[in-house]
Amino acid sequence: MKMSRGLAAAAGIGVGAGALALTYASLYERVQYTLRHFAVPVLPPDAEPIRVLHISDLHMTPGQVRKAHWVASLAALDPDLVLLTGDNLGHPESLDLVSKTLRPLFKAPGAFVFGSNDYYAPVFKNPFQYFNPNHKHRYGEPLPTEDLHKILVDGGWTDLNNASADAVVSGLNVHFAGVDDPHFDLDDYDLVAGRVPKDTDLSIGLTHTPEPRVLDAFAADGYDFAAAGHTHGGQVCMPGVGALVTNCGIDRARVKGLHTWDDMLIHVSAGLGTSPYAPVRFACAPEASLLTFVPTER
Numbered sequence: 429m430k431m432s433r434g435l436a437a438a439a440g441i442g443v444g445a446g447a448l449a450l451t452y453a454s455l456y457e458r459v460q461y462t463l464r465h466f467a468v469p470v471l472p473p474d475a476e477p478i479r480v481l482h483i484s485d486l487h488m489t490p491g492q493v494r495k496a497h498w499v500a501s502l503a504a505l506d507p508d509l510v511l512l513t514g515d516n517l518g519h520p521e522s523l524d525l526v527s528k529t530l531r532p533l534f535k536a537p538g539a540f541v542f543g544s545n546d547y548y549a550p551v552f553k554n555p556f557q558y559f560n561p562n563h564k565h566r567y568g569e570p571l572p573t574e575d576l577h578k579i580l581v582d583g584g585w586t587d588l589n590n591a592s593a594d595a596v597v598s599g600l601n602v603h604f605a606g607v608d609d610p611h612f613d614l615d616d617y618d619l620v621a622g623r624v625p626k627d628t629d630l631s632i633g634l635t636h637t638p639e640p641r642v643l644d645a646f647a648a649d650g651y652d653f654a655a656a657g658h659t660h661g662g663q664v665c666m667p668g669v670g671a672l673v674t675n676c677g678i679d680r681a682r683v684k685g686l687h688t689w690d691d692m693l694i695h696v697s698a699g700l701g702t703s704p705y706a707p708v709r710f711a712c713a714p715e716a717s718l719l720t721f722v723p724t725e726r
């Protein structure tokens with residue numbers, strides 16, 4: 429079958445534009461690390477603002493020195509608290525680089541939960557599987573989870589994987605709870621279930637994946653705020669349309685950024701990395717967020 433010259437030219441332009449977009453997404457936008465700022469009105473009326481740094485989805489692989497330096501440099505923001513919502517490792521041998529990346533941030537108190545990419549190395553997936561909400565998980569080789577856990581705990585951060593904790597942060601009584609990764613059904617909310625204690629100034633829930641069942645549970649228990657990652661903000665977005673998929677049960681409108689969830693505020697981070705098998709970002713730059721918690725307006 430012969431193709432007309434016009435059709436062949438159009439096909440050529442289409443292929444050229446696609447190649448250009450792919451080059452841009454993999455070589456340029458994927459490394460445009462961006463700090464987002466949000467004011468989060470969740471504190472008691474007379475409280476002083478606190479600065480909370482939210483980091484997620486590093487997906488670190490050996491040699492990603494530029495990302496490591498950028499994240500480590502966030503320590504200069506002098507946050508009052510760091511929230512880390514998982515998927516730190518993208519390779520079994522990236523532990524040292526993750527450790528070097530986070531070490532400067534350990535001067536602030538922190539809390540963390542894990543994602544699937546803290547347990548299993550990524551595996552190649554057909555990208556079109558992301559459009560299938562029922563696609564099956566495939567497990568890669570085990571990652572050094574225990575070593576990562578030790579680094580974070582030795583750094584003074586609190587493990588919230590199916591656990592809760594109370595701490596004083598900048599003079600505020602803060603109640604924390606978290607779940608292990610719901611994307612791999614590791615969450616056990618029963619272990620943290622219960623109303624937020626009455627003498628709490630601020631309550632924070634953490635989950636790697638913003639699954640509605642987990643967010644509903646935090647909201648029903650009276651949490652002020654929840655942080656999550658996992659979605660990568662859609663990772664490959666369409667300008668003017670936004671994310672095409674969320675890779676979990678949350679709706680596309682809340683795939684990233686600050687939103688309400690019942691009476692609770694949630695922040696979903698678009699994260700800092702990608703799977704090494706899909707190293708592209710389009711209309712969705714890698715990000716960390718500095719959340720300034722301020723007195724509530726409600």
Ligand SMILES: [Fe+2]
Pocket residue numbers: 485487515543545658659660699
């Ligand atoms: Fe991730």
